[in-house]
Amino acid sequence: MEEDRHRQVGCCGAALIDSDGHDQISYGNFPSFREAFSALGFLKLYPNYYRTKLSSGVKNDSDKTRAVDYICGADMFLRKTVLEETGCFDTDFFLYFEEVELSRRIKKAGYLSVILPKVKIIHYESASLGGSLLNNEKAKFLAKSRHIYFRKSQGVLSAMLINKVYALQALVFLIVKKNLSYLKMAGILFRS
Known part of the structure:
Protein backbone atom coordinates (compact mmCIF):
# COMPACT_ATOMS: atom_id res chain seq x y z
CA MET A 1 0.00 0.00 0.00
CA GLU A 2 2.99 2.31 0.47
CA GLU A 3 4.44 1.75 -3.01
CA ASP A 4 3.67 4.46 -5.60
CA ARG A 5 2.77 1.85 -8.22
CA HIS A 6 -0.18 0.77 -6.03
CA ARG A 7 -1.70 4.22 -5.38
CA GLN A 8 -4.99 3.16 -7.05
CA VAL A 9 -5.43 0.39 -4.47
CA GLY A 10 -7.84 1.75 -1.88
CA CYS A 11 -8.37 -1.54 -0.07
CA CYS A 12 -6.65 -4.90 0.09
CA GLY A 13 -7.36 -8.12 1.92
CA ALA A 14 -6.14 -11.65 2.53
CA ALA A 15 -7.55 -15.10 1.93
CA LEU A 16 -9.68 -15.99 4.94
CA ILE A 17 -9.46 -19.45 6.48
CA ASP A 18 -11.12 -21.06 9.49
CA SER A 19 -9.23 -22.40 12.50
CA ASP A 20 -8.78 -25.75 10.69
CA GLY A 21 -7.25 -24.08 7.61
CA HIS A 22 -10.30 -24.46 5.34
CA ASP A 23 -11.04 -21.62 2.92
CA GLN A 24 -13.76 -19.14 3.84
CA ILE A 25 -15.44 -16.42 1.82
CA SER A 26 -12.77 -13.76 1.34
CA TYR A 27 -14.24 -11.43 -1.29
CA GLY A 28 -17.08 -11.15 -3.73
CA ASN A 29 -18.86 -9.50 -6.61
CA PHE A 30 -21.34 -6.76 -5.85
CA PRO A 31 -24.77 -8.29 -5.07
CA SER A 32 -27.24 -8.21 -7.94
CA PHE A 33 -30.60 -9.55 -9.07
CA ARG A 34 -28.77 -11.81 -11.53
CA GLU A 35 -26.98 -13.43 -8.59
CA ALA A 36 -30.23 -13.81 -6.63
CA PHE A 37 -32.09 -15.43 -9.53
CA SER A 38 -29.11 -17.65 -10.33
CA ALA A 39 -29.10 -18.90 -6.73
CA LEU A 40 -32.61 -20.29 -7.27
CA GLY A 41 -30.82 -23.21 -8.94
CA PHE A 42 -29.89 -21.80 -12.33
CA LEU A 43 -26.25 -21.43 -11.26
CA LYS A 44 -25.82 -25.16 -11.83
CA LEU A 45 -26.01 -24.36 -15.56
CA TYR A 46 -23.06 -21.95 -15.38
CA PRO A 47 -21.15 -22.58 -12.12
CA ASN A 48 -17.84 -21.03 -13.18
CA TYR A 49 -19.50 -17.89 -14.54
CA TYR A 50 -21.60 -17.63 -11.38
CA ARG A 51 -18.55 -17.92 -9.10
CA THR A 52 -16.37 -15.49 -11.04
CA LYS A 53 -18.92 -12.89 -12.20
CA LEU A 54 -22.00 -13.09 -9.97
CA SER A 55 -21.38 -14.60 -6.54
CA SER A 56 -21.26 -12.06 -3.74
CA GLY A 57 -19.35 -14.53 -1.56
CA VAL A 58 -16.26 -16.22 -3.02
CA LYS A 59 -13.74 -18.51 -1.39
CA ASN A 60 -10.28 -17.85 -2.79
CA ASP A 61 -8.91 -20.66 -4.96
CA SER A 62 -6.04 -18.89 -6.70
CA ASP A 63 -2.57 -17.65 -5.80
CA LYS A 64 -2.96 -14.68 -8.16
CA THR A 65 -3.21 -11.16 -6.72
CA ARG A 66 -6.12 -9.46 -8.45
CA ALA A 67 -8.76 -6.73 -8.26
CA VAL A 68 -12.19 -7.75 -6.95
CA ASP A 69 -15.42 -5.87 -6.25
CA TYR A 70 -15.11 -6.05 -2.49
CA ILE A 71 -13.03 -7.57 0.31
CA CYS A 72 -14.77 -9.15 3.31
CA GLY A 73 -14.93 -6.79 6.25
CA ALA A 74 -13.08 -9.30 8.44
CA ASP A 75 -9.78 -8.36 6.79
CA MET A 76 -10.14 -5.04 4.96
CA PHE A 77 -6.92 -3.04 4.96
CA LEU A 78 -7.99 0.47 3.94
CA ARG A 79 -6.02 3.51 2.84
CA LYS A 80 -6.78 6.42 5.19
CA THR A 81 -6.81 8.98 2.39
CA VAL A 82 -9.39 6.91 0.50
CA LEU A 83 -11.63 6.80 3.59
CA GLU A 84 -11.25 10.57 3.97
CA GLU A 85 -12.39 10.93 0.35
CA THR A 86 -15.20 8.36 0.28
CA GLY A 87 -16.32 8.31 3.91
CA CYS A 88 -16.14 5.50 6.46
CA PHE A 89 -18.56 2.65 7.09
CA ASP A 90 -22.20 3.73 6.80
CA THR A 91 -23.83 3.66 10.24
CA ASP A 92 -27.18 2.64 8.70
CA PHE A 93 -25.76 -0.90 8.66
CA PHE A 94 -25.59 -2.75 11.97
CA LEU A 95 -24.24 -6.01 10.62
CA TYR A 96 -23.57 -7.33 7.09
CA PHE A 97 -23.17 -5.51 3.75
CA GLU A 98 -21.39 -2.52 5.30
CA GLU A 99 -18.11 -3.53 3.66
CA VAL A 100 -19.86 -4.10 0.33
CA GLU A 101 -21.45 -0.65 0.39
CA LEU A 102 -18.15 1.00 1.36
CA SER A 103 -16.35 -0.92 -1.40
CA ARG A 104 -18.91 0.32 -3.91
CA ARG A 105 -18.08 3.91 -2.96
CA ILE A 106 -14.36 3.14 -3.14
CA LYS A 107 -14.74 1.71 -6.65
CA LYS A 108 -16.94 4.64 -7.73
CA ALA A 109 -14.15 7.00 -6.61
CA GLY A 110 -11.76 5.18 -8.99
CA TYR A 111 -9.87 2.97 -6.52
CA LEU A 112 -9.33 -0.78 -6.57
CA SER A 113 -9.96 -3.48 -3.99
CA VAL A 114 -7.30 -6.19 -4.28
CA ILE A 115 -7.15 -9.72 -2.86
CA LEU A 116 -3.71 -10.91 -1.69
CA PRO A 117 -4.25 -14.69 -1.65
CA LYS A 118 -0.82 -15.66 -0.36
CA VAL A 119 -1.63 -13.87 2.89
CA LYS A 120 -3.89 -15.94 5.17
CA ILE A 121 -6.00 -14.74 8.09
CA ILE A 122 -7.97 -16.98 10.45
CA HIS A 123 -11.59 -15.82 10.70
CA TYR A 124 -14.05 -17.16 13.27
CA GLU A 125 -17.07 -16.55 11.02
CA SER A 126 -20.42 -15.82 12.70
CA ALA A 127 -19.02 -16.66 16.13
CA SER A 128 -21.03 -13.82 17.68
Whole structure:
Protein backbone atom coordinates (compact mmCIF):
# COMPACT_ATOMS: atom_id res chain seq x y z
CA MET A 1 0.00 0.00 0.00
CA GLU A 2 2.99 2.31 0.47
CA GLU A 3 4.44 1.75 -3.01
CA ASP A 4 3.67 4.46 -5.60
CA ARG A 5 2.77 1.85 -8.22
CA HIS A 6 -0.18 0.77 -6.03
CA ARG A 7 -1.70 4.22 -5.38
CA GLN A 8 -4.99 3.16 -7.05
CA VAL A 9 -5.43 0.39 -4.47
CA GLY A 10 -7.84 1.75 -1.88
CA CYS A 11 -8.37 -1.54 -0.07
CA CYS A 12 -6.65 -4.90 0.09
CA GLY A 13 -7.36 -8.12 1.92
CA ALA A 14 -6.14 -11.65 2.53
CA ALA A 15 -7.55 -15.10 1.93
CA LEU A 16 -9.68 -15.99 4.94
CA ILE A 17 -9.46 -19.45 6.48
CA ASP A 18 -11.12 -21.06 9.49
CA SER A 19 -9.23 -22.40 12.50
CA ASP A 20 -8.78 -25.75 10.69
CA GLY A 21 -7.25 -24.08 7.61
CA HIS A 22 -10.30 -24.46 5.34
CA ASP A 23 -11.04 -21.62 2.92
CA GLN A 24 -13.76 -19.14 3.84
CA ILE A 25 -15.44 -16.42 1.82
CA SER A 26 -12.77 -13.76 1.34
CA TYR A 27 -14.24 -11.43 -1.29
CA GLY A 28 -17.08 -11.15 -3.73
CA ASN A 29 -18.86 -9.50 -6.61
CA PHE A 30 -21.34 -6.76 -5.85
CA PRO A 31 -24.77 -8.29 -5.07
CA SER A 32 -27.24 -8.21 -7.94
CA PHE A 33 -30.60 -9.55 -9.07
CA ARG A 34 -28.77 -11.81 -11.53
CA GLU A 35 -26.98 -13.43 -8.59
CA ALA A 36 -30.23 -13.81 -6.63
CA PHE A 37 -32.09 -15.43 -9.53
CA SER A 38 -29.11 -17.65 -10.33
CA ALA A 39 -29.10 -18.90 -6.73
CA LEU A 40 -32.61 -20.29 -7.27
CA GLY A 41 -30.82 -23.21 -8.94
CA PHE A 42 -29.89 -21.80 -12.33
CA LEU A 43 -26.25 -21.43 -11.26
CA LYS A 44 -25.82 -25.16 -11.83
CA LEU A 45 -26.01 -24.36 -15.56
CA TYR A 46 -23.06 -21.95 -15.38
CA PRO A 47 -21.15 -22.58 -12.12
CA ASN A 48 -17.84 -21.03 -13.18
CA TYR A 49 -19.50 -17.89 -14.54
CA TYR A 50 -21.60 -17.63 -11.38
CA ARG A 51 -18.55 -17.92 -9.10
CA THR A 52 -16.37 -15.49 -11.04
CA LYS A 53 -18.92 -12.89 -12.20
CA LEU A 54 -22.00 -13.09 -9.97
CA SER A 55 -21.38 -14.60 -6.54
CA SER A 56 -21.26 -12.06 -3.74
CA GLY A 57 -19.35 -14.53 -1.56
CA VAL A 58 -16.26 -16.22 -3.02
CA LYS A 59 -13.74 -18.51 -1.39
CA ASN A 60 -10.28 -17.85 -2.79
CA ASP A 61 -8.91 -20.66 -4.96
CA SER A 62 -6.04 -18.89 -6.70
CA ASP A 63 -2.57 -17.65 -5.80
CA LYS A 64 -2.96 -14.68 -8.16
CA THR A 65 -3.21 -11.16 -6.72
CA ARG A 66 -6.12 -9.46 -8.45
CA ALA A 67 -8.76 -6.73 -8.26
CA VAL A 68 -12.19 -7.75 -6.95
CA ASP A 69 -15.42 -5.87 -6.25
CA TYR A 70 -15.11 -6.05 -2.49
CA ILE A 71 -13.03 -7.57 0.31
CA CYS A 72 -14.77 -9.15 3.31
CA GLY A 73 -14.93 -6.79 6.25
CA ALA A 74 -13.08 -9.30 8.44
CA ASP A 75 -9.78 -8.36 6.79
CA MET A 76 -10.14 -5.04 4.96
CA PHE A 77 -6.92 -3.04 4.96
CA LEU A 78 -7.99 0.47 3.94
CA ARG A 79 -6.02 3.51 2.84
CA LYS A 80 -6.78 6.42 5.19
CA THR A 81 -6.81 8.98 2.39
CA VAL A 82 -9.39 6.91 0.50
CA LEU A 83 -11.63 6.80 3.59
CA GLU A 84 -11.25 10.57 3.97
CA GLU A 85 -12.39 10.93 0.35
CA THR A 86 -15.20 8.36 0.28
CA GLY A 87 -16.32 8.31 3.91
CA CYS A 88 -16.14 5.50 6.46
CA PHE A 89 -18.56 2.65 7.09
CA ASP A 90 -22.20 3.73 6.80
CA THR A 91 -23.83 3.66 10.24
CA ASP A 92 -27.18 2.64 8.70
CA PHE A 93 -25.76 -0.90 8.66
CA PHE A 94 -25.59 -2.75 11.97
CA LEU A 95 -24.24 -6.01 10.62
CA TYR A 96 -23.57 -7.33 7.09
CA PHE A 97 -23.17 -5.51 3.75
CA GLU A 98 -21.39 -2.52 5.30
CA GLU A 99 -18.11 -3.53 3.66
CA VAL A 100 -19.86 -4.10 0.33
CA GLU A 101 -21.45 -0.65 0.39
CA LEU A 102 -18.15 1.00 1.36
CA SER A 103 -16.35 -0.92 -1.40
CA ARG A 104 -18.91 0.32 -3.91
CA ARG A 105 -18.08 3.91 -2.96
CA ILE A 106 -14.36 3.14 -3.14
CA LYS A 107 -14.74 1.71 -6.65
CA LYS A 108 -16.94 4.64 -7.73
CA ALA A 109 -14.15 7.00 -6.61
CA GLY A 110 -11.76 5.18 -8.99
CA TYR A 111 -9.87 2.97 -6.52
CA LEU A 112 -9.33 -0.78 -6.57
CA SER A 113 -9.96 -3.48 -3.99
CA VAL A 114 -7.30 -6.19 -4.28
CA ILE A 115 -7.15 -9.72 -2.86
CA LEU A 116 -3.71 -10.91 -1.69
CA PRO A 117 -4.25 -14.69 -1.65
CA LYS A 118 -0.82 -15.66 -0.36
CA VAL A 119 -1.63 -13.87 2.89
CA LYS A 120 -3.89 -15.94 5.17
CA ILE A 121 -6.00 -14.74 8.09
CA ILE A 122 -7.97 -16.98 10.45
CA HIS A 123 -11.59 -15.82 10.70
CA TYR A 124 -14.05 -17.16 13.27
CA GLU A 125 -17.07 -16.55 11.02
CA SER A 126 -20.42 -15.82 12.70
CA ALA A 127 -19.02 -16.66 16.13
CA SER A 128 -21.03 -13.82 17.68
CA LEU A 129 -24.28 -15.27 16.23
CA GLY A 130 -23.71 -18.89 17.14
CA GLY A 131 -22.26 -19.78 13.73
CA SER A 132 -25.45 -21.14 12.15
CA LEU A 133 -26.45 -20.09 8.65
CA LEU A 134 -30.06 -20.82 9.55
CA ASN A 135 -29.92 -18.72 12.70
CA ASN A 136 -33.07 -16.53 12.78
CA GLU A 137 -31.19 -13.50 14.10
CA LYS A 138 -28.63 -13.79 11.31
CA ALA A 139 -31.45 -14.09 8.75
CA LYS A 140 -33.06 -10.91 10.11
CA PHE A 141 -29.79 -8.97 10.02
CA LEU A 142 -29.03 -10.22 6.50
CA ALA A 143 -32.49 -9.29 5.21
CA LYS A 144 -32.42 -5.82 6.74
CA SER A 145 -28.88 -5.05 5.59
CA ARG A 146 -29.49 -6.44 2.10
CA HIS A 147 -32.53 -4.17 1.85
CA ILE A 148 -30.46 -1.14 2.91
CA TYR A 149 -27.68 -2.04 0.47
CA PHE A 150 -30.04 -2.39 -2.50
CA ARG A 151 -31.89 0.81 -1.57
CA LYS A 152 -28.63 2.77 -1.45
CA SER A 153 -27.04 1.19 -4.52
CA GLN A 154 -29.96 0.40 -6.84
CA GLY A 155 -33.03 2.26 -5.57
CA VAL A 156 -36.20 1.73 -3.55
CA LEU A 157 -37.90 -0.68 -5.98
CA SER A 158 -34.89 -3.00 -5.99
CA ALA A 159 -34.79 -2.90 -2.21
CA MET A 160 -38.47 -3.85 -2.03
CA LEU A 161 -38.00 -6.81 -4.37
CA ILE A 162 -34.67 -8.36 -3.42
CA ASN A 163 -35.70 -10.00 -0.13
CA LYS A 164 -38.75 -11.47 -1.87
CA VAL A 165 -36.43 -13.18 -4.35
CA TYR A 166 -34.40 -14.59 -1.45
CA ALA A 167 -37.63 -15.69 0.27
CA LEU A 168 -38.50 -17.62 -2.90
CA GLN A 169 -35.01 -19.13 -2.78
CA ALA A 170 -35.63 -20.26 0.83
CA LEU A 171 -38.87 -21.94 -0.29
CA VAL A 172 -37.01 -23.74 -3.10
CA PHE A 173 -34.41 -24.90 -0.55
CA LEU A 174 -37.23 -26.04 1.76
CA ILE A 175 -38.56 -28.28 -1.01
CA VAL A 176 -35.18 -29.54 -2.23
CA LYS A 177 -33.40 -29.97 1.10
CA LYS A 178 -36.49 -30.83 3.17
CA ASN A 179 -35.25 -28.66 6.05
CA LEU A 180 -38.00 -26.79 7.91
CA SER A 181 -35.54 -24.08 8.99
CA TYR A 182 -35.88 -22.66 5.49
CA LEU A 183 -39.60 -22.11 6.11
CA LYS A 184 -38.74 -19.80 9.02
CA MET A 185 -36.17 -18.02 6.86
CA ALA A 186 -38.71 -17.53 4.06
CA GLY A 187 -41.15 -16.03 6.57
CA ILE A 188 -38.52 -13.58 7.82
CA LEU A 189 -37.64 -12.57 4.27
CA PHE A 190 -41.26 -12.17 3.09
CA ARG A 191 -42.00 -9.91 6.07
CA SER A 192 -38.94 -7.72 5.52
